[in-house]
Amino acid sequence: MKKIILIVDDDMDYLYQMELKVKGFGFEVVTAEGQQEAERIIETFKPDLAILDLMMENEDSGFILAYKMKRKYPEVPIIIATAVTAETGMTFDVRSEGDRQWIKADLFLDKGIRADQLHREINKLLKI
Amino acid sequence: MAKQTKIVYTIKERCRVCYTCVRECPAKAIKIINGQAEVLDERCITCGNCIKVCSQDAKVFRIDTGDVLEIIENNEQVIAMVAPSFPAEFENIDYKVLAGMIRQLGFSQVVEVSFGADLIALQYKKLLHDTENQSKISSDCPAIVTFIEYYHPNLVPYLAPIVSPMVAMGRVLRKKFGNQIKVVFIGPCIAKKDESSEIDVAITFRELRELFELKGINPENTVPCDFDPPHSGKGAVFPISRGLLQTMEMEEDILEGNIIVAEGRSAFQEAIKEFESGYIKDNHLELLCCEGCIMGPGMSPYPYFASNARRYQKRSNVSKYAAVKLENLDKEQWKKDIEEYSKLDFSRTFTPSDRSMLRPSWKEIESVLQHMGKFSEKDYLDCAACGYESCVDHAVAIINGLAENEMCLPFTIEKLHNYIRELNISNEKLDNAQEALKQSEKLASLGQLSAGIAHELNNPLGVITMYSNILKDEMHDNKIIQDDLQLIVDQADRCKKIVGGLLNFARKNQVNFTELDLNKLIQHSVSSVIIPSNVNVEIKFLKDDPMAMADRDQMTQVFSNLIKNSIDAMPDGGNLSIEMQSKGSDVIFNIIDTGTGISKDNLGKLFTPFFTTKPIGKGTGLGLAIIYGIVKMHKGDVTVSSNADPNAGPTGTTFKIRLPRHRIE
Numbered sequence: 184m185k186k187i188i189l190i191v192d193d194d195m196d197y198l199y200q201m202e203l204k205v206k207g208f209g210f211e212v213v214t215a216e217g218q219q220e221a222e223r224i225i226e227t228f229k230p231d232l233a234i235l236d237l238m239m240e241n242e243d244s245g246f247i248l249a250y251k252m253k254r255k256y257p258e259v260p261i262i263i264a265t266a267v268t269a270e271t272g273m274t275f276d277v278r279s280e281g282d283r284q285w286i287k288a289d290l291f292l293d294k295g296i297r298a299d300q301l302h303r304e305i306n307k308l309l310k311i
Numbered sequence: 312m313a314k315q316t317k318i319v320y321t322i323k324e325r326c327r328v329c330y331t332c333v334r335e336c337p338a339k340a341i342k343i344i345n346g347q348a349e350v351l352d353e354r355c356i357t358c359g360n361c362i363k364v365c366s367q368d369a370k371v372f373r374i375d376t377g378d379v380l381e382i383i384e385n386n387e388q389v390i391a392m393v394a395p396s397f398p399a400e401f402e403n404i405d406y407k408v409l410a411g412m413i414r415q416l417g418f419s420q421v422v423e424v425s426f427g428a429d430l431i432a433l434q435y436k437k438l439l440h441d442t443e444n445q446s447k448i449s450s451d452c453p454a455i456v457t458f459i460e461y462y463h464p465n466l467v468p469y470l471a472p473i474v475s476p477m478v479a480m481g482r483v484l485r486k487k488f489g490n491q492i493k494v495v496f497i498g499p500c501i502a503k504k505d506e507s508s509e510i511d512v513a514i515t516f517r518e519l520r521e522l523f524e525l526k527g528i529n530p531e532n533t534v535p536c537d538f539d540p541p542h543s544g545k546g547a548v549f550p551i552s553r554g555l556l557q558t559m560e561m562e563e564d565i566l567e568g569n570i571i572v573a574e575g576r577s578a579f580q581e582a583i584k585e586f587e588s589g590y591i592k593d594n595h596l597e598l599l600c601c602e603g604c605i606m607g608p609g610m611s612p613y614p615y616f617a618s619n620a621r622r623y624q625k626r627s628n629v630s631k632y633a634a635v636k637l638e639n640l641d642k643e644q645w646k647k648d649i650e651e652y653s654k655l656d657f658s659r660t661f662t663p664s665d666r667s668m669l670r671p672s673w674k675e676i677e678s679v680l681q682h683m684g685k686f687s688e689k690d691y692l693d694c695a696a697c698g699y700e701s702c703v704d705h706a707v708a709i710i711n712g713l714a715e716n717e718m719c720l721p722f723t724i725e726k727l728h729n730y731i732r733e734l735n736i737s738n739e740k741l742d743n744a745q746e747a748l749k750q751s752e753k754l755a756s757l758g759q760l761s762a763g764i765a766h767e768l769n770n771p772l773g774v775i776t777m778y779s780n781i782l783k784d785e786m787h788d789n790k791i792i793q794d795d796l797q798l799i800v801d802q803a804d805r806c807k808k809i810v811g812g813l814l815n816f817a818r819k820n821q822v823n824f825t826e827l828d829l830n831k832l833i834q835h836s837v838s839s840v841i842i843p844s845n846v847n848v849e850i851k852f853l854k855d856d857p858m859a860m861a862d863r864d865q866m867t868q869v870f871s872n873l874i875k876n877s878i879d880a881m882p883d884g885g886n887l888s889i890e891m892q893s894k895g896s897d898v899i900f901n902i903i904d905t906g907t908g909i910s911k912d913n914l915g916k917l918f919t920p921f922f923t924t925k926p927i928g929k930g931t932g933l934g935l936a937i938i939y940g941i942v943k944m945h946k947g948d949v950t951v952s953s954n955a956d957p958n959a960g961p962t963g964t965t966f967k968i969r970l971p972r973h974r975i976e
């Protein structure tokens with residue numbers, strides 16, 4: 184069975200690109216165009232992995248979404264992708280103990296990441 | 312080096328400008344120019360007083376030893392004549408040895424001037440007899456003669472028209488040996504150097520010693536010999552006090568009581584003054600510039616004060632020598648000599664040459680005195696520190712271009728005081744500048760600090776906001792908790808804005824100017840602070856235009872901080888008044904409390920980051936530094952005045968903020 188990946192981003196173009204890319208890796212893709220839509224989707228649906236944009240309706244939408252997902256599906260890996268960290272004025276690192284406490288994500292990626300790298304990271308998280 | 316023509320001059324490098332020479336110069340011939348004591352040749356009477364008193368050896372006389380050597384080398388017959396004061400100078404050398412030593416220098420003869428003195432004494436005796444009631448001033452001291460010619464020309468007719476013993480002796484020698492001879496005088500006096508053209512060179516005992524040294528002549532390698540004739544009688548005592556009198560053998564003479572002997576620079580001047588004013592008109596004046604020729608400046612060693620004690624020893628040496636001489640005197644020969652040479656002409660003339668100082672009008676003098684801060688008689692201290700006897704004399708000298716204002720000690724001290732005052736003022740200005748610099752340094756360090764703190768605070772604040780928002784969402788069924796969470800969100804947002812502001816501040820970013828109602832701003836700032844019941848707040852709002860361009864959050868921060876500070880300063884209650892008023896294009900805010908006040912020491916540190924008087928945990932000490940920064944970024948000023956001393960009046964602190972409106976007209 185193909186794994187299903189949830190991609191959330193309020194940038195339509197980027198969302199489409201990602202969808203194509205991830206489908207190209209051989210996964211099933213479900214998309215949402217923002218925090219609220221995504222929240223609605225996960226109420227009933229459990230993806231195998233989620234890739235969340237950080238700044239959507241709010242500066243910290245990605246974090247909130249990750250928090251809510253982890254509470255519901257603790258075992259689902261989450262990647263947060265953002266353009267520039269400096270956008271929020273916040274700097275963080277999921278590998279640091281302090282930041283792990285409040286960032287409920289497994290990986291933090293730059294939006295400009297190369298396709299093959301992204302594929303590798305997804306596989307790693309899905310333990311394939 | 313060109314030959315020195317002045318007899319007395321200053322070695323400028325040595326002069327320390329103590330004015331001692333000015334004080335001691337009877338002719339006021341020393342001009343202080345550019346802080347150095349220069350001898351004015353045209354006024355100098357070559358008395359050598361200045362040489363004797365200058366402790367720095369800055370005053371010296373012309374050395375003529377070179378001329379002596381030259382004359383000896385180029386002439387057949389060069390005769391040395393030694394002044395009768397020599398026993399005072401060479402007390403350890405027998406006179407015969409001395410005569411031998413001098414002869415060794417190459418002189419063909421060595422004679423004593425005292426025979427000239429014998430002759431001159433007779434001349435005086437005759438003169439005083441012939442002009443029985445006409446008083447005279449002796450003319451044997453050349454410095455005195457010059458002094459009278461220059462400064463009392465009206466007294467020139469009283470000068471005895473008789474040459475000095477030196478010149479008399481010169482004439483004797485020329486009579487005896489012919490006009491081709493050269494004559495060198497050796498004595499204690501520097502005034503002799505230019506006294507008469509009949510003497511080829513005149514040197515001092517000091518210079519004689521130099522010559523001995525130069526030629527390696529000393530008593531041990533000298534064959535003693537007597538002085539050459541003609542020999543003298545009582546003339547040998549001439550150089551010591553009342554010398555002329557004794558030389559004249561006038562002890563029982565009726566004239567005795569009428570002879571006034573005045574020696575030394577003060578005494579001779581006084582005598583002249585009295586004589587001039589007619590008090591001692593009937594007296595004959597015997598005047599010497601030095602305290603006897605034995606104290607002349609050509610004697611070595613110099614020190615005048617130190618050798619004062621030796622004055623009587625010198626006298627006794629001279630008298631002892633004279634006694635020996637008299638004992639061995641061949642009276643017959645002496646009489647014959649006197650008879651022979653008395654026929655010579657010993658007369659001379661004098662040329663008055665008025666060089667007394669210009670006497671300016673009282674008005675002129677007064678204006679110079681006023682220049683030195685002397686406005687009335689009581690200011691005329693006459694302290695003589697300047698070298699002049701009175702303030703008026705000093706002023707006259709200034710007008711004559713001889714002296715400078717700065718020589719007046721009280722004036723100079725006063726001036727120094729003024730300098731000190733001025734220096735203090737510029738120090739104060741410097742301090743202020745330094746203070747300003749410190750403040751801007753503070754700002755810079757504050758900038759760095761802000762950046763650091765802002766970055767540190769950003770994440771925690773983000774997390775607070777985020778989690779409050781999450782919780783709030785989940786509490787949609789509990790309105791009360793939701794409201795509380797909303798409060799957390801709002802306050803955290805406010806914090807984030809402040810941090811953002813700090814970051815801006817750190818980046819020296821522009822203030823986020825928006826149009827504000829300052830009255831509302833103050834109102835809002837006051838309501839954001841919890842006011843204790845024992846504090847009474849009074850606000851005087853702007854009555855005219857309340858609008859200004861400013862950063863709302865930053866200004867709120869400024870005022871709520873200041874208000875909080877004021878309240879903290881009034882733990883026992885009091886009044887807080889906030890007064891706003893327009894001033895030109897600025898708005899002035901005065902935040903006045905009746906609190907405990909800030910001590911003077913702390914006042915300066917107030918705007919230093921992390922400076923706080925609050926107990927640990929109560930304040931970060933950043934408040935005032937940030938206020939300062941914000942106001943500065945608005946191009947305004949913060950000043951603070953405070954009184955913490957109950958004895959100096961009611962305590963309390965006033966912060967005054969000037970904020971430009973920055974309105975675009």
Ligand code: SF4
Binds near residue numbers: 370
């Ligand atoms: S006595 Fe005269 S020359 Fe000597 S140091 Fe004083 S001012 Fe200068």
Ligand code: SF4
Binds near residue numbers: 319337340351354359
């Ligand atoms: S030699 Fe005498 S007159 Fe000349 S400057 Fe010195 S003190 Fe004055």
